[in-house]
Amino acid sequence: MSELVESIREKYLATLERIALAAKKAGRDPEVVKLVVVTKSQPVEVVRAAIEAGAQILGENYPEEGVMKIQSLHEFSAVEWHMIGHVQSRKAQLVAGNFNFLHSLDGLKLSKKLDRFCGEAERSLPVLLEFNVGGEESKGGWPAWDETRWHELSSELAEVFALPNLKVRGLMAMPPLGETAGFSRPFFQKVKRLQEFLTVQFPQVDFSELSMGTSMDYEVAVEEGATFVRVGTAIVGVRKYTTETT
Numbered sequence: 001m002s003e004l005v006e007s008i009r010e011k012y013l014a015t016l017e018r019i020a021l022a023a024k025k026a027g028r029d030p031e032v033v034k035l036v037v038v039t040k041s042q043p044v045e046v047v048r049a050a051i052e053a054g055a056q057i058l059g060e061n062y063p064e065e066g067v068m069k070i071q072s073l074h075e076f077s078a079v080e081w082h083m084i085g086h087v088q089s090r091k092a093q094l095v096a097g098n099f100n101f102l103h104s105l106d107g108l109k110l111s112k113k114l115d116r117f118c119g120e121a122e123r124s125l126p127v128l129l130e131f132n133v134g135g136e137e138s139k140g141g142w143p144a145w146d147e148t149r150w151h152e153l154s155s156e157l158a159e160v161f162a163l164p165n166l167k168v169r170g171l172m173a174m175p176p177l178g179e180t181a182g183f184s185r186p187f188f189q190k191v192k193r194l195q196e197f198l199t200v201q202f203p204q205v206d207f208s209e210l211s212m213g214t215s216m217d218y219e220v221a222v223e224e225g226a227t228f229v230r231v232g233t234a235i236v237g238v239r240k241y242t243t244e245t246t
Contacts, residue, residue, distance in 0.1 A: 061085025
């Protein structure tokens, strides 16, 4: 085992242990929480090392960068590749044809394009609906910071649920950046309430997954109901930024 693989494996296992402790603290089964190792802007050799260290789900932010890595590491067929970043409509075909899961479905226009491309590829795509729970203009997602207006989302969401090739599995959110992990807690709690609201509004839809929490606050996210946490820096180190944009 190389030094890089060993280093990543140590941090990966430590993260899993902290997830388990947070789940148990909240009276949850640790097995329901899945760790997405965020490898965006990391070179292929680091991603390969992460897989060899035990990572089973990898998260990418940029479609073209992600597809390059998928193709470069095709021998690791058991690994799941999740798109977790904003997807422009013009890159919908890349996502529809290459990724196992999308965490960041943030609008009807993108939904329709993804559904069409998935249909052409004769595949379905599990997706999470992204909601903006903090009201930040820089964040994507359906507007959900005002709980009194959640009912206004129903009509457009119903159109998404009717698309045959997208399989809704739950919600995703990114709270505003705070100084401490505890700052994120009320936003995670709001996502959980939104999950419960939508489950009542659309009982036929599967909202069981919640993707929330990053390197800074994933333990709090687990305590508040996350089933996916997205951890990059704490496992694979600081990102090597690229110039690619989405």
